[in-house]
Amino acid sequence: xxxxxxxxxxxxxxxxxxxxxxxxxxxxxxxxxxxxxxxxxxxxxxxxxxxxxxxxxxxxxxxxxxxxxxxxxxxxxxxxxxxxxxxxxxxxxxxxxxxxxxxxxxxxxxxxxxxxxxxxxxxxxxxxxxxxxxxxxxxxxxxxxxxxxxxxxxxxxxxxxxxxxxxxxxxxxxxxxxxxxxxxxxxxxxxxxxxxxxxxxxxxxxxxxx
Amino acid sequence: xxxxxxxxxxxxxxxxxxxxxxxxxxxxxxxxxxxxxxxxxxxxxxxxxxxxxxxxxxxxxxxxxxxxxxxxxxxxxxxxxxxxxxxxxxxxxxx
Numbered sequence: 077x078x079x080x081x082x083x084x085x086x087x088x089x090x091x092x093x094x095x096x097x098x099x100x101x102x103x104x105x106x107x108x109x110x111x112x113x114x115x116x117x118x119x120x121x122x123x124x125x126x127x128x129x130x131x132x133x134x135x136x137x138x139x140x141x142x143x144x145x146x147x148x149x150x151x152x153x154x155x156x157x158x159x160x161x162x163x164x165x166x167x168x169x170x171x172x173x174x175x176x177x178x179x180x181x182x183x184x185x186x187x188x189x190x191x192x193x194x195x196x197x198x199x200x201x202x203x204x205x206x207x208x209x210x211x212x213x214x215x216x217x218x219x220x221x222x223x224x225x226x227x228x229x230x231x232x233x234x235x236x237x238x239x240x241x242x243x244x245x246x247x248x249x250x251x252x253x254x255x256x257x258x259x260x261x262x263x264x265x266x267x268x269x270x271x272x273x274x275x276x277x278x279x280x281x282x283x284x285x286x
Numbered sequence: 287x288x289x290x291x292x293x294x295x296x297x298x299x300x301x302x303x304x305x306x307x308x309x310x311x312x313x314x315x316x317x318x319x320x321x322x323x324x325x326x327x328x329x330x331x332x333x334x335x336x337x338x339x340x341x342x343x344x345x346x347x348x349x350x351x352x353x354x355x356x357x358x359x360x361x362x363x364x365x366x367x368x369x370x371x372x373x374x375x376x377x378x379x380x381x
Contacts, residue, residue, distance in 0.1 A: 078358035082348045089381075120351045126312040126358075145379040147370075148342075154337060156375060160368065163352030170356060177356040184363045190370040228366070230354060242368075248375065255339065262335035269328025276321030283310075283318060 079138045080124035080177065082170045085146030086114055086120035093139040098131045112142075113173060121171040123174045154251040155199060160188060161239035162179075179230065188242045189241060194218040200245040218227040 079094065092105040108127030115122065123140055151157045163179075170177055192198070193212075194217075205222040211219045228240050357368065370380045 080356045082351065082354040083358065084351045084353070093380065095313070108295070118351065119349075138310060141381075143379050143381050145377075147380045148373055148375065148378050150375070150378070157375075158373065158380065159372065163354035169351045176358065178358065178360050180355040180357075180361065180363055180366075182362055183367050186366045186368070186369070188368045192370060193375075237350055237352075239343035239349060239350075258335045258339050260348045262332045262339065263362075265328045265332030265335065269324075269325050269330070269332050272321045272325030273329060276318055276325055279317040279321065281315060 077129055078124050078126045078177075080174070081120045081121060082117060082139050082163065083123060083142070083144065085121065085144065087112055087123060087142045087144055090123050090140065090142035092123075092125040093141075094125060094127055094135045094136055095130065096129065097133045098179070099133075101133070104130055106136075115169060115173060118172070119168040122170065122173055126172075128257065151245070153255050155245060157246045158246075160189060161241040162186065162230060164229045164238040164240060168259055172191075178218045181230060181260045183227050183229045186226060187241075188224045189277045190222045190244050191219045191222070191224065192244070193248070194220060195236075195250060198246045198249055202241070216283065218275055239267070 079092075090110065090112045092108070092110050094105050094108065096106065098104045105136070106123050106127040110125045111123070113122040113124075123142060125140070126140070138192050147158060147160065149157050151161065170179065178207075191211075198205075198208075201222065201224065203224055205224050207223045209221045209223075210218065211221060222244060224242050224244075226240075229238075334373045353368075355366065374380070
C-alpha cells in the first residue's frame with residue numbers, strides 16, 4: 077500500500093511516519109520505502125511511502141515531514157507571504173507520473189498551524205485564524221503560532237483548477253527599520269554626492285578654460 | 287564650491303610655497319579632485335542603497351497545482367493537518 081502527497085514547488089529532506097493498529101489493536105509503527113520525485117516541468121513534487129499492512133484494520137495515521145521551498149514569497153522589502161494551495165483540480169501532474177493513484181476526493185476538515193518568528197507582525201490571513209499562541213522562552217527565542225481551520229474540497233476530477241488556499245501575510249519590523257534607514261541614507265548620499273560631482277566637473281571645466 | 291575652497295588654498299599656500307607643489311596643482315586638488323572623489327564615493331554609496339531598496343523581485347506566480355493527498359487505493363481522511371514549524375525568510379522555505 078502506498079500513501080503520498082502532491083506538493084507544488086520543490087521539496088527536500090522528506091520523511092514519513094506511519095502508524096496503524098495490529099490484529100490486537102495495538103499501535104504499530106511501519107517501516108517502508110519513501111520516495112520524493114521532483115517534476116520540474118510541472119513544478120510539482122510527489123512524496124510517497126510504500127508499506128505492507130500487518131493487519132486487516134485499514135486505519136493509518138500518516139505524517140509527512142519535509143522542507144518546502146517556494147512556499148514563502150517575499151512580496152516587498154519588508155513583507156512576506158506564505159501560501160498553501162489545496163488542489164481541487166484534475167491533478168494532471170500526479171496522474172501523469174502515477175496513473176494508478178487515487179486522490180482524496182472529499183472535503184475533510186483541514187487545520188493549519190503556522191509558527192512565525194516572534195518579531196513578525198501578521199498583516200493578513202485567509203481564512204481568519206481562530207487563535208494565536210505566543211511561545212516565550214527568553215528575549216531572543218520564541219515564536220507565535222497561528223491556528224487556521226476550514227473545510228477543503230480535494231481532488232475533484234473535472235473542471236479547471238480551483239485551489240482553495242490558506243494564506244498568511246506578515247511583516248518583519250526589523251526589516252522596516254532597515255528599509256527606513258536605507259531610504260534616508262540613499263537620499264542623503266545621492267544628494268551630497270551628485271552635488272559634489274557636479275561642482276567638481278564644473279570647476280574642472282573652469283580650470284581648463286583658464 | 288570654489289568660494290569655500292579658496293580660503294583653504296590661501297591658508298595652505300604659505301606652507302606649500304616651501305614645497306615643490308605648484309599653486310595650480312593645489313587648486314586642482316582642492317576644487318576638482320577632492321569634490322570628484324567625494325562625489326563619486328557618496329554617489330556610489332547612495333546608488334548602492336537605492337539598488338538594495340529597489341532590488342527586483344520576481345512576480346509571485348500563482349500555483350497551478352495544489353497540495354493533494356493520494357494513495358494506491360480508495361481512502362478517506364477525517365482530518366488533514368499541516369504544521370509549519372519554522373519559516374526561513376532568506377531561504378524562502380518552510381519546515
